[in-house]
Amino acid sequence: MSFRNGCASDSFPQPPKTLLFSRLIVKGGSAAPFGGLTAKIHLFISEWSEINRWYMARPRKHDQDQILDAVEHVIARDGVLTIDAVAKVAGVSKATVLYEHTSKPDLVAALVDRTIKADNAYNASCQAEFASEPDAPLRGRVEAARRNPPMPGENGAVLSLVSALMQDTMLRARFRENQSTLRQELLEQASHPRAARLAWLALEGLKFQQHLELHDWTEAERAEVLQDIETLARQGMDTCEDRDA
Structure with missing residues:
Protein backbone atom coordinates (compact mmCIF):
# COMPACT_ATOMS: atom_id res chain seq x y z
CA MET A 1 0.00 0.00 0.00
CA ARG A 58 5.78 6.24 -15.19
CA PRO A 59 3.54 5.21 -18.14
CA ARG A 60 0.43 7.30 -18.63
CA LYS A 61 -2.67 5.30 -17.94
CA HIS A 62 -5.15 7.21 -20.09
CA ASP A 63 -5.18 6.73 -23.84
CA GLN A 64 -4.97 10.09 -25.60
CA ASP A 65 -7.20 8.77 -28.39
CA GLN A 66 -9.93 8.31 -25.78
CA ILE A 67 -9.62 11.97 -24.80
CA LEU A 68 -9.50 13.18 -28.41
CA ASP A 69 -12.58 11.06 -29.17
CA ALA A 70 -14.30 12.94 -26.38
CA VAL A 71 -13.11 16.27 -27.80
CA GLU A 72 -14.58 15.36 -31.20
CA HIS A 73 -17.84 14.22 -29.60
CA VAL A 74 -18.23 17.43 -27.58
CA ILE A 75 -17.47 19.65 -30.59
CA ALA A 76 -20.00 17.78 -32.73
CA ARG A 77 -22.67 17.80 -30.02
CA ASP A 78 -22.25 21.29 -28.54
CA GLY A 79 -20.49 23.31 -31.22
CA VAL A 80 -18.13 24.61 -28.53
CA LEU A 81 -15.43 22.96 -26.48
CA THR A 82 -15.20 22.96 -22.69
CA ILE A 83 -12.78 20.98 -20.54
CA ASP A 84 -15.59 20.00 -18.16
CA ALA A 85 -17.59 18.45 -21.01
CA VAL A 86 -14.58 16.57 -22.37
CA ALA A 87 -13.73 15.19 -18.93
CA LYS A 88 -17.32 14.04 -18.42
CA VAL A 89 -17.54 12.30 -21.80
CA ALA A 90 -14.12 10.68 -21.41
CA GLY A 91 -14.81 9.68 -17.81
CA VAL A 92 -11.62 11.26 -16.48
CA SER A 93 -10.63 14.29 -14.43
CA LYS A 94 -9.98 17.71 -15.94
CA ALA A 95 -6.33 17.35 -14.91
CA THR A 96 -6.10 14.16 -16.97
CA VAL A 97 -7.63 15.89 -20.00
CA LEU A 98 -4.96 18.60 -19.76
CA TYR A 99 -2.08 16.23 -18.95
CA GLU A 100 -0.85 15.98 -22.53
CA HIS A 101 -2.45 19.09 -24.06
CA THR A 102 -2.56 22.05 -21.72
CA SER A 103 -5.34 24.17 -23.24
CA LYS A 104 -8.44 24.02 -25.42
CA PRO A 105 -6.55 25.28 -28.51
CA ASP A 106 -3.97 22.53 -27.94
CA LEU A 107 -6.73 19.92 -27.79
CA VAL A 108 -8.28 21.18 -31.03
CA ALA A 109 -4.84 21.23 -32.69
CA ALA A 110 -4.23 17.65 -31.56
CA LEU A 111 -7.59 16.61 -33.00
CA VAL A 112 -6.76 18.33 -36.30
CA ASP A 113 -3.39 16.57 -36.45
CA ARG A 114 -4.99 13.21 -35.73
CA THR A 115 -7.65 13.81 -38.39
CA ILE A 116 -5.02 14.68 -41.01
CA LYS A 117 -2.92 11.62 -40.16
CA ALA A 118 -5.92 9.29 -40.22
CA ASP A 119 -7.10 10.68 -43.55
CA ASN A 120 -3.63 10.34 -45.07
CA ALA A 121 -3.27 6.78 -43.77
CA TYR A 122 -6.64 5.71 -45.15
CA ASN A 123 -5.94 7.26 -48.55
CA ALA A 124 -2.50 5.65 -48.61
CA SER A 125 -4.04 2.22 -47.99
CA CYS A 126 -6.35 2.74 -50.97
CA GLN A 127 -3.52 4.12 -53.08
CA ALA A 128 -1.48 0.96 -52.46
CA GLU A 129 -3.92 -0.97 -54.65
CA PHE A 130 -2.80 1.12 -57.64
CA ALA A 131 0.90 1.21 -56.77
CA SER A 132 2.08 -0.09 -60.16
CA GLU A 133 -0.37 1.98 -62.22
CA PRO A 134 -0.41 5.60 -63.45
CA ASP A 135 -2.10 8.28 -61.33
CA ALA A 136 -1.94 6.09 -58.22
CA PRO A 137 -2.25 8.93 -55.64
CA LEU A 138 -5.34 10.45 -57.24
CA ARG A 139 -6.98 7.12 -58.01
CA GLY A 140 -6.37 6.08 -54.42
CA ARG A 141 -8.16 9.18 -53.14
CA VAL A 142 -11.07 8.59 -55.50
CA GLU A 143 -11.33 5.01 -54.27
CA ALA A 144 -11.19 6.21 -50.65
CA ALA A 145 -14.09 8.57 -51.36
CA ARG A 146 -16.07 5.69 -52.88
CA ARG A 147 -15.59 3.51 -49.83
CA ASN A 148 -16.13 6.15 -47.18
CA PRO A 149 -18.90 8.58 -48.13
CA PRO A 150 -19.87 11.27 -45.59
CA MET A 151 -22.87 10.26 -43.52
CA PRO A 152 -25.73 12.79 -43.29
CA GLY A 153 -26.19 14.22 -39.82
CA GLU A 154 -22.73 13.16 -38.64
CA ASN A 155 -20.79 16.20 -39.79
CA GLY A 156 -21.12 18.37 -36.69
CA ALA A 157 -17.46 17.96 -35.81
CA VAL A 158 -16.42 18.86 -39.36
CA LEU A 159 -18.51 22.03 -39.31
CA SER A 160 -17.09 23.09 -35.96
CA LEU A 161 -13.52 22.35 -37.05
CA VAL A 162 -14.03 24.43 -40.20
CA SER A 163 -15.18 27.27 -37.96
CA ALA A 164 -12.06 26.84 -35.81
CA LEU A 165 -9.86 26.88 -38.92
CA MET A 166 -11.32 30.21 -39.99
CA GLN A 167 -10.24 31.71 -36.67
CA ASP A 168 -6.82 30.11 -36.23
CA THR A 169 -4.00 30.73 -38.69
CA MET A 170 -1.82 28.01 -37.16
CA LEU A 171 -4.50 25.37 -37.69
CA ARG A 172 -4.93 26.50 -41.29
CA ALA A 173 -1.17 26.25 -41.74
CA ARG A 174 -1.34 22.55 -40.81
CA PHE A 175 -3.92 21.92 -43.52
CA ARG A 176 -2.08 24.05 -46.07
CA GLU A 177 1.13 22.11 -45.53
CA ASN A 178 -0.68 18.80 -45.95
CA GLN A 179 -2.50 20.00 -49.07
CA SER A 180 0.75 21.28 -50.58
CA THR A 181 2.45 17.92 -50.05
CA LEU A 182 -0.54 16.10 -51.52
CA ARG A 183 -0.68 18.38 -54.57
CA GLN A 184 2.99 17.80 -55.31
CA GLU A 185 2.60 14.02 -55.07
CA LEU A 186 -0.49 14.00 -57.29
CA LEU A 187 1.12 16.07 -60.03
CA GLU A 188 4.45 14.24 -59.96
CA GLN A 189 2.74 10.91 -60.61
CA ALA A 190 0.05 12.19 -62.97
CA SER A 191 -0.08 10.96 -66.56
CA HIS A 192 -1.91 14.20 -67.48
CA PRO A 193 -0.92 16.81 -64.87
CA ARG A 194 -3.39 19.53 -65.84
CA ALA A 195 -6.27 17.09 -65.98
CA ALA A 196 -5.16 15.57 -62.66
CA ARG A 197 -5.13 19.01 -61.07
CA LEU A 198 -8.68 19.68 -62.22
CA ALA A 199 -9.80 16.20 -61.16
CA TRP A 200 -8.33 16.75 -57.69
CA LEU A 201 -10.17 20.06 -57.32
CA ALA A 202 -13.41 18.37 -58.40
CA LEU A 203 -12.90 15.57 -55.88
CA GLU A 204 -12.17 17.93 -52.99
CA GLY A 205 -15.11 20.12 -54.00
CA LEU A 206 -17.44 17.13 -53.94
CA LYS A 207 -16.24 16.10 -50.48
CA PHE A 208 -16.45 19.67 -49.20
CA GLN A 209 -20.04 19.99 -50.41
CA GLN A 210 -21.03 16.80 -48.69
CA HIS A 211 -19.19 17.51 -45.44
CA LEU A 212 -20.92 20.88 -45.19
CA GLU A 213 -24.22 19.33 -46.31
CA LEU A 214 -24.62 21.91 -49.08
CA HIS A 215 -26.16 19.44 -51.53
CA ASP A 216 -27.73 16.01 -51.23
CA TRP A 217 -26.17 13.84 -53.92
CA THR A 218 -27.85 10.52 -54.55
CA GLU A 219 -25.65 7.43 -54.37
CA ALA A 220 -25.98 6.99 -58.14
CA GLU A 221 -25.01 10.61 -58.84
CA ARG A 222 -22.06 10.43 -56.49
CA ALA A 223 -20.80 7.22 -58.07
CA GLU A 224 -21.11 8.79 -61.52
CA VAL A 225 -19.23 11.94 -60.48
CA LEU A 226 -16.39 9.90 -58.96
CA GLN A 227 -16.14 7.81 -62.12
CA ASP A 228 -15.98 10.98 -64.24
CA ILE A 229 -13.24 12.38 -62.00
CA GLU A 230 -11.16 9.22 -62.37
CA THR A 231 -11.72 9.13 -66.13
CA LEU A 232 -10.67 12.77 -66.43
CA ALA A 233 -7.42 12.09 -64.56
CA ARG A 234 -6.56 9.00 -66.61
CA GLN A 235 -7.53 10.21 -70.09
CA GLY A 236 -6.65 13.89 -69.83
CA MET A 237 -8.30 16.86 -71.49
CA ASP A 238 -7.48 17.22 -75.17
CA THR A 239 -8.92 20.70 -75.37
CA CYS A 240 -6.83 21.82 -72.41
CA GLU A 241 -3.54 19.97 -72.78
CA ASP A 242 -3.25 20.18 -76.56
CA ARG A 243 -4.35 23.79 -76.80
CA ASP A 244 -0.81 25.12 -76.59
CA ALA A 245 0.75 22.40 -78.76
Whole structure:
Protein backbone atom coordinates (compact mmCIF):
# COMPACT_ATOMS: atom_id res chain seq x y z
CA MET A 1 0.00 0.00 0.00
CA SER A 2 1.23 3.51 -0.79
CA PHE A 3 0.18 6.92 0.45
CA ARG A 4 -0.52 10.07 -1.50
CA ASN A 5 -1.80 13.33 -0.03
CA GLY A 6 -2.18 11.50 3.28
CA CYS A 7 -4.52 8.85 1.85
CA ALA A 8 -3.83 5.16 1.47
CA SER A 9 -4.04 3.78 -2.05
CA ASP A 10 -3.48 0.24 -3.25
CA SER A 11 -3.80 1.28 -6.91
CA PHE A 12 -1.22 4.05 -6.91
CA PRO A 13 2.09 2.62 -8.24
CA GLN A 14 4.95 2.29 -5.79
CA PRO A 15 8.56 3.24 -6.60
CA PRO A 16 11.30 0.63 -6.47
CA LYS A 17 12.30 -0.19 -2.88
CA THR A 18 15.92 0.62 -3.69
CA LEU A 19 14.92 4.28 -3.86
CA LEU A 20 13.41 4.17 -0.40
CA PHE A 21 16.42 2.60 1.28
CA SER A 22 19.32 4.22 -0.53
CA ARG A 23 22.20 5.78 1.40
CA LEU A 24 23.73 9.17 0.90
CA ILE A 25 27.09 9.06 -0.87
CA VAL A 26 29.29 11.87 0.41
CA LYS A 27 32.47 13.38 -0.93
CA GLY A 28 35.29 10.89 -0.97
CA GLY A 29 33.11 7.94 -1.93
CA SER A 30 32.13 6.85 1.61
CA ALA A 31 28.57 6.17 2.65
CA ALA A 32 27.12 8.36 5.38
CA PRO A 33 24.70 6.53 7.69
CA PHE A 34 21.58 8.19 9.03
CA GLY A 35 23.53 10.25 11.50
CA GLY A 36 23.61 14.02 11.57
CA LEU A 37 20.68 16.25 10.79
CA THR A 38 22.37 17.66 7.68
CA ALA A 39 22.94 14.19 6.27
CA LYS A 40 19.30 13.29 6.91
CA ILE A 41 18.07 16.43 5.16
CA HIS A 42 20.29 15.82 2.14
CA LEU A 43 19.22 12.19 2.05
CA PHE A 44 15.54 13.15 2.18
CA ILE A 45 15.95 15.66 -0.66
CA SER A 46 17.96 13.20 -2.75
CA GLU A 47 15.53 10.33 -2.32
CA TRP A 48 12.45 12.50 -2.80
CA SER A 49 13.90 13.78 -6.08
CA GLU A 50 14.50 10.22 -7.23
CA ILE A 51 10.98 9.15 -6.26
CA ASN A 52 9.47 12.19 -7.97
CA ARG A 53 11.43 11.49 -11.18
CA TRP A 54 10.22 7.89 -11.09
CA TYR A 55 6.58 8.94 -10.74
CA MET A 56 6.87 11.51 -13.52
CA ALA A 57 8.39 8.92 -15.87
CA ARG A 58 5.78 6.24 -15.19
CA PRO A 59 3.54 5.21 -18.14
CA ARG A 60 0.43 7.30 -18.63
CA LYS A 61 -2.67 5.30 -17.94
CA HIS A 62 -5.15 7.21 -20.09
CA ASP A 63 -5.18 6.73 -23.84
CA GLN A 64 -4.97 10.09 -25.60
CA ASP A 65 -7.20 8.77 -28.39
CA GLN A 66 -9.93 8.31 -25.78
CA ILE A 67 -9.62 11.97 -24.80
CA LEU A 68 -9.50 13.18 -28.41
CA ASP A 69 -12.58 11.06 -29.17
CA ALA A 70 -14.30 12.94 -26.38
CA VAL A 71 -13.11 16.27 -27.80
CA GLU A 72 -14.58 15.36 -31.20
CA HIS A 73 -17.84 14.22 -29.60
CA VAL A 74 -18.23 17.43 -27.58
CA ILE A 75 -17.47 19.65 -30.59
CA ALA A 76 -20.00 17.78 -32.73
CA ARG A 77 -22.67 17.80 -30.02
CA ASP A 78 -22.25 21.29 -28.54
CA GLY A 79 -20.49 23.31 -31.22
CA VAL A 80 -18.13 24.61 -28.53
CA LEU A 81 -15.43 22.96 -26.48
CA THR A 82 -15.20 22.96 -22.69
CA ILE A 83 -12.78 20.98 -20.54
CA ASP A 84 -15.59 20.00 -18.16
CA ALA A 85 -17.59 18.45 -21.01
CA VAL A 86 -14.58 16.57 -22.37
CA ALA A 87 -13.73 15.19 -18.93
CA LYS A 88 -17.32 14.04 -18.42
CA VAL A 89 -17.54 12.30 -21.80
CA ALA A 90 -14.12 10.68 -21.41
CA GLY A 91 -14.81 9.68 -17.81
CA VAL A 92 -11.62 11.26 -16.48
CA SER A 93 -10.63 14.29 -14.43
CA LYS A 94 -9.98 17.71 -15.94
CA ALA A 95 -6.33 17.35 -14.91
CA THR A 96 -6.10 14.16 -16.97
CA VAL A 97 -7.63 15.89 -20.00
CA LEU A 98 -4.96 18.60 -19.76
CA TYR A 99 -2.08 16.23 -18.95
CA GLU A 100 -0.85 15.98 -22.53
CA HIS A 101 -2.45 19.09 -24.06
CA THR A 102 -2.56 22.05 -21.72
CA SER A 103 -5.34 24.17 -23.24
CA LYS A 104 -8.44 24.02 -25.42
CA PRO A 105 -6.55 25.28 -28.51
CA ASP A 106 -3.97 22.53 -27.94
CA LEU A 107 -6.73 19.92 -27.79
CA VAL A 108 -8.28 21.18 -31.03
CA ALA A 109 -4.84 21.23 -32.69
CA ALA A 110 -4.23 17.65 -31.56
CA LEU A 111 -7.59 16.61 -33.00
CA VAL A 112 -6.76 18.33 -36.30
CA ASP A 113 -3.39 16.57 -36.45
CA ARG A 114 -4.99 13.21 -35.73
CA THR A 115 -7.65 13.81 -38.39
CA ILE A 116 -5.02 14.68 -41.01
CA LYS A 117 -2.92 11.62 -40.16
CA ALA A 118 -5.92 9.29 -40.22
CA ASP A 119 -7.10 10.68 -43.55
CA ASN A 120 -3.63 10.34 -45.07
CA ALA A 121 -3.27 6.78 -43.77
CA TYR A 122 -6.64 5.71 -45.15
CA ASN A 123 -5.94 7.26 -48.55
CA ALA A 124 -2.50 5.65 -48.61
CA SER A 125 -4.04 2.22 -47.99
CA CYS A 126 -6.35 2.74 -50.97
CA GLN A 127 -3.52 4.12 -53.08
CA ALA A 128 -1.48 0.96 -52.46
CA GLU A 129 -3.92 -0.97 -54.65
CA PHE A 130 -2.80 1.12 -57.64
CA ALA A 131 0.90 1.21 -56.77
CA SER A 132 2.08 -0.09 -60.16
CA GLU A 133 -0.37 1.98 -62.22
CA PRO A 134 -0.41 5.60 -63.45
CA ASP A 135 -2.10 8.28 -61.33
CA ALA A 136 -1.94 6.09 -58.22
CA PRO A 137 -2.25 8.93 -55.64
CA LEU A 138 -5.34 10.45 -57.24
CA ARG A 139 -6.98 7.12 -58.01
CA GLY A 140 -6.37 6.08 -54.42
CA ARG A 141 -8.16 9.18 -53.14
CA VAL A 142 -11.07 8.59 -55.50
CA GLU A 143 -11.33 5.01 -54.27
CA ALA A 144 -11.19 6.21 -50.65
CA ALA A 145 -14.09 8.57 -51.36
CA ARG A 146 -16.07 5.69 -52.88
CA ARG A 147 -15.59 3.51 -49.83
CA ASN A 148 -16.13 6.15 -47.18
CA PRO A 149 -18.90 8.58 -48.13
CA PRO A 150 -19.87 11.27 -45.59
CA MET A 151 -22.87 10.26 -43.52
CA PRO A 152 -25.73 12.79 -43.29
CA GLY A 153 -26.19 14.22 -39.82
CA GLU A 154 -22.73 13.16 -38.64
CA ASN A 155 -20.79 16.20 -39.79
CA GLY A 156 -21.12 18.37 -36.69
CA ALA A 157 -17.46 17.96 -35.81
CA VAL A 158 -16.42 18.86 -39.36
CA LEU A 159 -18.51 22.03 -39.31
CA SER A 160 -17.09 23.09 -35.96
CA LEU A 161 -13.52 22.35 -37.05
CA VAL A 162 -14.03 24.43 -40.20
CA SER A 163 -15.18 27.27 -37.96
CA ALA A 164 -12.06 26.84 -35.81
CA LEU A 165 -9.86 26.88 -38.92
CA MET A 166 -11.32 30.21 -39.99
CA GLN A 167 -10.24 31.71 -36.67
CA ASP A 168 -6.82 30.11 -36.23
CA THR A 169 -4.00 30.73 -38.69
CA MET A 170 -1.82 28.01 -37.16
CA LEU A 171 -4.50 25.37 -37.69
CA ARG A 172 -4.93 26.50 -41.29
CA ALA A 173 -1.17 26.25 -41.74
CA ARG A 174 -1.34 22.55 -40.81
CA PHE A 175 -3.92 21.92 -43.52
CA ARG A 176 -2.08 24.05 -46.07
CA GLU A 177 1.13 22.11 -45.53
CA ASN A 178 -0.68 18.80 -45.95
CA GLN A 179 -2.50 20.00 -49.07
CA SER A 180 0.75 21.28 -50.58
CA THR A 181 2.45 17.92 -50.05
CA LEU A 182 -0.54 16.10 -51.52
CA ARG A 183 -0.68 18.38 -54.57
CA GLN A 184 2.99 17.80 -55.31
CA GLU A 185 2.60 14.02 -55.07
CA LEU A 186 -0.49 14.00 -57.29
CA LEU A 187 1.12 16.07 -60.03
CA GLU A 188 4.45 14.24 -59.96
CA GLN A 189 2.74 10.91 -60.61
CA ALA A 190 0.05 12.19 -62.97
CA SER A 191 -0.08 10.96 -66.56
CA HIS A 192 -1.91 14.20 -67.48
CA PRO A 193 -0.92 16.81 -64.87
CA ARG A 194 -3.39 19.53 -65.84
CA ALA A 195 -6.27 17.09 -65.98
CA ALA A 196 -5.16 15.57 -62.66
CA ARG A 197 -5.13 19.01 -61.07
CA LEU A 198 -8.68 19.68 -62.22
CA ALA A 199 -9.80 16.20 -61.16
CA TRP A 200 -8.33 16.75 -57.69
CA LEU A 201 -10.17 20.06 -57.32
CA ALA A 202 -13.41 18.37 -58.40
CA LEU A 203 -12.90 15.57 -55.88
CA GLU A 204 -12.17 17.93 -52.99
CA GLY A 205 -15.11 20.12 -54.00
CA LEU A 206 -17.44 17.13 -53.94
CA LYS A 207 -16.24 16.10 -50.48
CA PHE A 208 -16.45 19.67 -49.20
CA GLN A 209 -20.04 19.99 -50.41
CA GLN A 210 -21.03 16.80 -48.69
CA HIS A 211 -19.19 17.51 -45.44
CA LEU A 212 -20.92 20.88 -45.19
CA GLU A 213 -24.22 19.33 -46.31
CA LEU A 214 -24.62 21.91 -49.08
CA HIS A 215 -26.16 19.44 -51.53
CA ASP A 216 -27.73 16.01 -51.23
CA TRP A 217 -26.17 13.84 -53.92
CA THR A 218 -27.85 10.52 -54.55
CA GLU A 219 -25.65 7.43 -54.37
CA ALA A 220 -25.98 6.99 -58.14
CA GLU A 221 -25.01 10.61 -58.84
CA ARG A 222 -22.06 10.43 -56.49
CA ALA A 223 -20.80 7.22 -58.07
CA GLU A 224 -21.11 8.79 -61.52
CA VAL A 225 -19.23 11.94 -60.48
CA LEU A 226 -16.39 9.90 -58.96
CA GLN A 227 -16.14 7.81 -62.12
CA ASP A 228 -15.98 10.98 -64.24
CA ILE A 229 -13.24 12.38 -62.00
CA GLU A 230 -11.16 9.22 -62.37
CA THR A 231 -11.72 9.13 -66.13
CA LEU A 232 -10.67 12.77 -66.43
CA ALA A 233 -7.42 12.09 -64.56
CA ARG A 234 -6.56 9.00 -66.61
CA GLN A 235 -7.53 10.21 -70.09
CA GLY A 236 -6.65 13.89 -69.83
CA MET A 237 -8.30 16.86 -71.49
CA ASP A 238 -7.48 17.22 -75.17
CA THR A 239 -8.92 20.70 -75.37
CA CYS A 240 -6.83 21.82 -72.41
CA GLU A 241 -3.54 19.97 -72.78
CA ASP A 242 -3.25 20.18 -76.56
CA ARG A 243 -4.35 23.79 -76.80
CA ASP A 244 -0.81 25.12 -76.59
CA ALA A 245 0.75 22.40 -78.76
